[in-house]
Amino acid sequence: EADIYQTPRYLVIGTGKKITLECSQTMGHDKMYWYQQDPGMELHLIHYSYGVNSTEKGDLSSESTVSRIRTEHFPLTLESARPSHTSQYLCASGLAGQETQYFGPGTRLLVL
Amino acid sequence: QKEVEQNSGPLSVPEGAIASLNCTYSDRVSQSFFWYRQYSGKSPELIMSIYSNGDKEDGRFTAQLNKASQYVSLLIRDSQPSDSATYLCAGRGSARQLTFGSGTQLTVLP
Numbered sequence: 509e510a511d512i513y514q515t516p517r518y519l520v521i522g523t524g525k526k527i528t529l530e531c532s533q534t535m536g537h538d539k540m541y542w543y544q545q546d547p548g549m550e551l552h553l554i555h556y557s558y559g560v561n562s563t564e565k566g567d568l569s570s571e572s573t574v575s576r577i578r579t580e581h582f583p584l585t586l587e588s589a590r591p592s593h594t595s596q597y598l599c600a601s602g603l604a605g606q607e608t609q610y611f612g613p614g615t616r617l618l619v620l
Numbered sequence: 621q622k623e624v625e626q627n628s629g630p631l632s633v634p635e636g637a638i639a640s641l642n643c644t645y646s647d648r649v650s651q652s653f654f655w656y657r658q659y660s661g662k663s664p665e666l667i668m669s670i671y672s673n674g675d676k677e678d679g680r681f682t683a684q685l686n687k688a689s690q691y692v693s694l695l696i697r698d699s700q701p702s703d704s705a706t707y708l709c710a711g712r713g714s715a716r717q718l719t720f721g722s723g724t725q726l727t728v729l730p
Contacts, residue, residue, distance in 0.1 A: 549722065550722040608666060
């Protein structure tokens with residue numbers, strides 16, 4: 509079982525607020541990912557990282573930003589939340605050289 | 621054409637039957653494929669990975685990869701109501717990241 513954690517699990521927030529979604533893993537994985545998934549829809553990759561100080565944008569344009577200062581930590585930040593950001597955000601991680609990804613429990617975000 | 625395509629279903633099978641889930645992929649997807657199971661409101665969990673042409677079995681699950689026809693399938697034998705979930709097919713896409721299909725919703729009827 510993967511040891512990957514996300515907080516908060518649920519967040520309701522007003523428009524214009526700055527939010528940070530936390531993701532941590534204790535497996536020493538180099539690769540980490542953020543996906544966005546609307547109910548019943550496919551996962552869209554929004555950010556990924558291959559290691560410390562490495563971040564890349566995914567195939568879905570996002571107004572969020574990420575940082576990777578420590579191997580185990582990959583937070584996602586929205587500077588000014590909007591209702592269009594309402595979604596589920598899933599963090600995943602994996603070993604370098606392998607394609608298997610392990611997912612965290614997700615954060616459900618509702619922006620009013 | 622999407623890089624990874626799945627029939628969204630829903631697919632319903634009676635308990636004890638074989639459930640067959642299919643996925644096709646484009647030339648922009650590599651030869652590494654994964655099946656994830658996602659229960660409603662939960663995050664995806666890995667069931668199977670397959671890299672080589674042919675079949676790979678793990679308990680009640682069998683993954684099949686046919687590179688010539690560019691499809692990958694998942695068979696679930698002796699389906700149980702607890703298998704009811706959305707099954708996501710994923711392959712390594714053109715950006716060298718995993719590309720996920722939209723998922724097939726499976727319901728196993730008791």
